[in-house]
Amino acid sequence: MYRERASRLRGAVVWVNTPDEGGVGRVLPDGCMDLLWNEGRLLVAGPDTRAHVPEGAVGAWAGLRFAPGAAPAFLGLPAYELLDRRVELAELWPASDVRRLRDRVARAADPGRALEEIALDGAAPADPLLGRLVEALDAGRPVAAVADELGISVRQLHRRSRTAFGYGPKTLARVLRLQRALALARAGVPLAETAVRAGYADQPHLSREVRELAGVALSGLAR
Incomplete structure (x- = not known):
């Protein structure tokens, strides 16, 4: 089941998805990028030009969907480098920083809120x-x-x-x-x-x- 709420981060959305037997579902292009948590992993979903259908995804997902155009300032790289990609955050940031953040989310009772707090800590002024x-x-x-x-x-x-x-x-x-x-x-x-x-x-x-x-x-x- 999919649920979402407005984030304290301007224009962003916090969401969780517990898949049924059919998987996590089709993800449509929306002009946004997401910070994701799944099975102990931190990932980034880049912008999509076509629908993304996850393969072999298991367990519950939590995410922070940034407002359109906001994620590159947080991540420190242009959006086109992540076009149509899902990548481990450790491929983008220092491994020690990612381990610290991963432990922070793992300890949280609400992974979505933890992702939101991480984004708030690193939020850059909006253009x-x-x-x-x-x-x-x-x-x-x-x-x-x-x-x-x-x-x-x-x-x-x-x-x-x-x-x-x-x-x-x-x-x-x-x-x-x-x-x-x-x-x-x-x-x-x-x-x-x-x-x-x-x-x-x-x-x-x-x-x-x-x-x-x-x-x-x-x-x-x-x-």
Whole structure:
């Protein structure tokens, strides 16, 4: 069973997932990165361009999902280095530091809260441009128009987007649109109306995009 709550870290979410016989489930692209705890391991989930389906995962998972674009400042490396990857935190940070943090989470009654506290301890000031970028793309505005609004060139926007999110603004816009469509479908909005309200050209466009990013039909995800 999956549960989540808002974190004390701005824009972040603390979550836990105890899988059933079917596994931990399909993880969809969302523009975010996660700090993970599973079976005594600390890991980092990089940004996804396609749905991630864990293989052979066992036991309960806990995670801290950073706000879009926030994790690279905490980790100390650009998001594109972790694109479509799950890596042990020890591959990114000194082993002694990771052992100390791993022991800290292992001793905690609530691993999710422990991850949250680790992130709060190492949180860096948020770049205000990133929030404005996400808001503008999520509203469906074109990339060139967003660059003008932010006062930077399209090339600069692409570079900063890759560093913060792992991919360029066009891919980020597709990911955010997928999340909008999923929220509408889960709320019971008919697919044709979902396509229009989420910003797709039509329902076939919606279907193609969802299958490409999620690997399954939207109706299946909504259930």
